[in-house]
Amino acid sequence: MTTNEQNDGKPRVTLRPAIKINPVEEVAEAPVFPVPEQSKRSSRPPSMPSKSALAQMVNARDTFSAEVEEKHGKQYQPAEKDDFSITNDTSAQYQRRAKLLLKRYRKEKTIVVIDSVDIDSFENVDVVDFVIWLLSLKPMLKAASWRQYRRSVYHALTGLPTEGAEAALSMLDNDVASAEGRSGTDIDDDDRRTSGNKAKFFRLAEKDVLLEHLRFAVVRRNDPALLRDWLVAGIAVGLRPLEWRATSVETFVDAETGKTRIWLFVMNAKTTNMRGNGLMRTIDISDMSDEHIFAISRMSELGREWSVKGTYKEHQKANENQLRVVCKKIFPRHVRTYCLYSCRHQFIANMKSIYSPEEVAALAGQSVTETAIENYGRKTSSWPLEAIGTPPAPLPSEVKLVRNSLSYYQDRAAALGNDKQ
Known part of the structure; x- marks a missing residue:
């Protein structure tokens, strides 16, 4: 409605034509779980990733094994x-x-x-x-x-x-001492000399500051969103940086509950976690937050894509460098800087406050008979439970195998101790 003045000075009111408003269409309810594009729904738990994803994962493993053999020699070859x-x-x-x-x-x-x-x-x-x-x-x-x-x-x-x-x-x-070495790291030789300066934790407040900075950062060469996903997914499921090159996210409908379940398959980079097929470990991420599931799914897709194209190491190095530059900018007084492997340390520290050692070992792809799990982030560095959110879950079958190995080890250690006495 507008007001104009006539020639006699009196206001005149004119009406604009009414705006036609379309009825509000009913919006479909969003799914409970975000289903990754590469995943297929099945009516039973998948024993392995999809054929296409598995082919890419095997190719990534073979390529990596060839690089390791060329760099470190024959002692790193598989048993076969x-x-x-x-x-x-x-x-x-x-x-x-x-x-x-x-x-x-x-x-x-x-x-x-x-x-x-x-x-x-x-x-x-x-x-x-x-x-x-x-x-x-x-x-x-x-x-x-x-x-x-x-x-x-x-x-x-x-x-x-x-x-x-x-x-x-x-x-x-799968029991091969790969380029990660017995220390459980997969850093380059150039970085190994400075590994003592890398943080084995991720402070909660500083993690939030870092992610917020990456949300609005403008970088010419490397997309900050990639690094942000890597940090979120890395702290959420604790994969070694190199393990993202061979993972797959698969979904299925639980026949008993009717709920959609989401599993992350990881081709182990270093040692067996005693699972039946020996090559994979499985992490149940069904109950995690949407932010975590989406970040994990994107990292899984990108990791395999980079591996197929032969650019994985370049992307890993670029994100590592970007993280170092950003940390130097916003945390200039830090003596120990954050790196991609810090995410794994923080993940294990968080899981130690929730799960048993056998369950943590199954999630991390370690055997509890190794000391590596003890050398990761300490339980005292764990975040509050409300900050961790709903954690991933290990498969009972994998925990059972790790527990069996631990039982053998403990019995043998006890026998050796008695003999010494």
């Missing part, structure tokens, strides 16, 4: 590569050592063999449990001795028509 060109004498030595280990396993497990023919045979043995027992010996052995044990058992199990043999071989395949 030790078995190609051995002599008859070496084969006989492997068989003898494997039989001695089998005899020791049966003695510790108090397994009675009635038929003398089965004494030296693996055919009636739970080979997966045997390999779990074997892996529990690792912390007490020198590296050279462990490699001989592993090669001997691998040689003995190869081609064995026993249930679980393939799973047992996969567990041994």
Whole structure:
């Protein structure tokens, strides 16, 4: 409505045509869980990632293994590569050592063999449990001795028509000291000299400041949103920086509850976490916040994409450099600076305040018989529960396998202690 004056000075009121308002359309309710594009819904828990994602993950692992072998030499090769060109004498030595280990396993497990023919045979043995027992010996052995044990058992199990043999071989395949080394890090040699200056935690208040800065930062070369996703996802699920190159997010509908579940499959970078197939660990991220799930999904997609294109290391280095520059700008007085690996330290510190050591080990892709899990972030560095939010969950089957390994290790350590007394 407008007001104008007529020639006689009196105001005149004119009406504008009414604006036609369309009825409000009903908006569909948003899904409870954000479903990643690469994920497929299934009616049962997936045992492995989708075929396309798995192919990319295997390619990423093989490419990385080739780089490690070229850089560090033959000692980092998987067990399967030790078995190609051995002599008859070496084969006989492997068989003898494997039989001695089998005899020791049966003695510790108090397994009675009635038929003398089965004494030296693996055919009636739970080979997966045997390999779990074997892996529990690792912390007490020198590296050279462990490699001989592993090669001997691998040689003995190869081609064995026993249930679980393939799973047992996969567990041994994955037991490779990769470029991460025994310290559990995957930093470059140039950065290793300054690793003492890297923070093994992420202060909550400073994390919030850093993420807020990246939300509005303008950078020419590297998108700050990528680094922001890396930090959010890294603290949420604790992957090693190199592990993002081979992950997949899969969804399925739980047949019992009817709820959508979301699992993150991670191809282990270093050691087996005692899962049946030995190559993967699985993290249940279904109940986490949308912010965490979206960041994890984007990092999973980008990591595989960078790996396929052969640019993963470039992107990792670029984000690492950007994080260092930003931290130097907003935290100029810090002696220890944050790095991408600080996210893993903080994740483990947070999980220590929620889960048992076996559950933390399953989530982190470590065996609790290793000291690596103890060298990560301390429980005293954990955030308040309300700041952590709903945490990811380990699969009970994986926790069980880690717990079995721990049980073997503790029994053996106790026996050794009694012998010394």
